[in-house]
Amino acid sequence: MKTIITATALLLASTAALAQPNMTDMLMKLDADGNGSVSLEEFLKPYEMQFKHLDQNGDGGISQAEAEQFVKQMQQHMQQMRQQAPKQ
Numbered sequence: 001m002k003t004i005i006t007a008t009a010l011l012l013a014s015t016a017a018l019a020q021p022n023m024t025d026m027l028m029k030l031d032a033d034g035n036g037s038v039s040l041e042e043f044l045k046p047y048e049m050q051f052k053h054l055d056q057n058g059d060g061g062i063s064q065a066e067a068e069q070f071v072k073q074m075q076q077h078m079q080q081m082r083q084q085a086p087k088q
């Protein structure tokens with residue numbers, strides 16, 4: 001049990017160490033026109049795509065049913081991730 005906790009802690013620590021440069025890269029990848037700065041429009045683009053993905057019937061709004069559908073998909077995805085995760 002202690003080994004699992006240690007392994008998890010190490011994994012989390014290395015993920016945290018990697019997270020910073022990756023986050024910067026991810027942010028700067030949003031610079032679509034390549035002018036060296038991420039505008040509000042560029043920054044919001046992934047959210048817009050996420051919104052469009054959520055708005056399945058394309059009526060410009062996310063209904064309760066669409067939100068529930070999304071949560072269901074997320075839960076299924078999380079469950080799959082947990083099942084695929086290597087056991088230590």
Ligand SMILES: [Ca+2]
Pocket residue numbers: 031032033034035036037038039042
């Ligand atoms: Ca830009």
Ligand SMILES: [Ca+2]
Pocket residue numbers: 054055056057058059060061062063066
């Ligand atoms: Ca909709």
